[in-house]
Amino acid sequence: MKRTPRLTEADVTPESIFNMKRRQVLKTLGLSAAAMGMPGVAQADILSWFKGNDRPPAPAGRPLDFTKPAQYQADLTLTPADKVSGYNNFYEFGLDKADPAANAGTLKTEPWKLTIDGEVAKPVTLDMDDIFKRFAMEQRIYRMRCVEAWSMVVPWIGFELNKLISLAEPTSKARFVAFQTLYDPEQMPGQKDRFIGGGLNYPYVEGLRLDEAMHPLTILTTGVYGKALPPQNGAPIRLTVPWKYGFKGIKSIVKITLTANQPPTTWNQIAADEYGFYANVNPHVNHPRWSQATERFIGPGGSLKVERQPTLLFNGYAEQVASLYRGLDLRENY
Numbered sequence: 363m364k365r366t367p368r369l370t371e372a373d374v375t376p377e378s379i380f381n382m383k384r385r386q387v388l389k390t391l392g393l394s395a396a397a398m399g400m401p402g403v404a405q406a407d408i409l410s411w412f413k414g415n416d417r418p419p420a421p422a423g424r425p426l427d428f429t430k431p432a433q434y435q436a437d438l439t440l441t442p443a444d445k446v447s448g449y450n451n452f453y454e455f456g457l458d459k460a461d462p463a464a465n466a467g468t469l470k471t472e473p474w475k476l477t478i479d480g481e482v483a484k485p486v487t488l489d490m491d492d493i494f495k496r497f498a499m500e501q502r503i504y505r506m507r508c509v510e511a512w513s514m515v516v517p518w519i520g521f522e523l524n525k526l527i528s529l530a531e532p533t534s535k536a537r538f539v540a541f542q543t544l545y546d547p548e549q550m551p552g553q554k555d556r557f558i559g560g561g562l563n564y565p566y567v568e569g570l571r572l573d574e575a576m577h578p579l580t581i582l583t584t585g586v587y588g589k590a591l592p593p594q595n596g597a598p599i600r601l602t603v604p605w606k607y608g609f610k611g612i613k614s615i616v617k618i619t620l621t622a623n624q625p626p627t628t629w630n631q632i633a634a635d636e637y638g639f640y641a642n643v644n645p646h647v648n649h650p651r652w653s654q655a656t657e658r659f660i661g662p663g664g665s666l667k668v669e670r671q672p673t674l675l676f677n678g679y680a681e682q683v684a685s686l687y688r689g690l691d692l693r694e695n696y
């Protein structure tokens with residue numbers, strides 16, 4: 363008997379090639395779900411999940427207090443707010459760019475605790491009130507470049523990660539920083555079902571070298587466009603490393619652990635040849651399946667008007683960060 367083709371681990375592949383449109387996903391699920399017996403979630407649940415839009419939208423983020431340091435108010439054309447918070451990657455809520463905005467509204471971000479531990483003298487757990495009290499927020503207009511070759515310019519609000527790390531007092535053994543997203547399959551359907559979550563391992567994890575984490579451009583982000591982050595952008599706190607591909611910018615962080623050894627990272631685990639630990643934006647190092655020489659800038663105008671522009675080395679931040687990689691082969695360490 364001929365078996366219905368089913369999605370395998372190899373089909374559920376990284377960013378961009380798992381770009382089946384919602385309709386095709388539904389078709390695939392319709393064909394295969396009954397035959398294979400979906401673990402965890404009944405087919406009907408998935409179908410209604412993918413309809414998406416009957417879910418309550420996220421409440422508007424509350425306005426934040428912040429300064430605007432002149433050196434970080436880059437004179438660049440901004441991506442409009444509705445695109446920054448309407449075109450997202452957050453696989454815990456589905457693979458389509460519209461899924462996070464449609465489906466993340468129910469993420470419970472209050473109360474929220476962030477723990478910093480590992481190779482530190484003073485491990486600490488903070489709630490969001492503690493974070494807003496301890497760290498002054500500032501707006502930073504940063505370029506944002508996804509490995510899929512689209513880009514935005516975003517007015518984030520946040521504070522330098524080095525301030526939090528210093529608070530915990532790294533030991534002399536600390537060389538890397540590991541980050542972890544909330545793990546709560548009841549709230550994040552992609553964690554419960556690999557058809558929704560794209561077959562990634564959850565919780566989503568990321569990492570930086572300690573010197574990258576301490577760099578003044580590296581921020582923990584709590585807001586965008588003047589307000590607290592909406593869930594689809596990684597509320598209530600996410601990482602922003604503007605010279606690296608977007609997948610390094612892990613969302614909805616609950617834990618930061620200083621380590622002696624390089625930590626595993628989610629996209630690297632699923633496709634090591636395509637997504638390196640460094641993930642520095644580099645027009646000269648192509649992705650195995652597409653060129654990184656240019657990018658589609660998602661700017662104002664049209665519904666999703668895009669303009670091709672050259673990719674910049676270190677996403678335009680070479681002057682500030684190139685020294686971190688002196689002597690490192692950027693082709694080998696992609």
Ligand SMILES: Nc1nc2c(c(=O)[nH]1)N[C@H]1C(S)=C(S)[C@@H](COP(=O)(O)O)O[C@H]1N2
Nearest residue numbers: 450451452453508543566595608609611613
């Ligand atoms: N936990 C988690 N963090 C994540 C992702 C994800 O799927 N899960 N996607 C990453 C990718 S690929 C990108 S491009 C950025 C997108 O951030 P934005 O939606 O705020 O633009 O988030 C990153 N952080």
Ligand SMILES: [Mo]
Nearest residue numbers: 508509608609
């Ligand atoms: Mo991305």
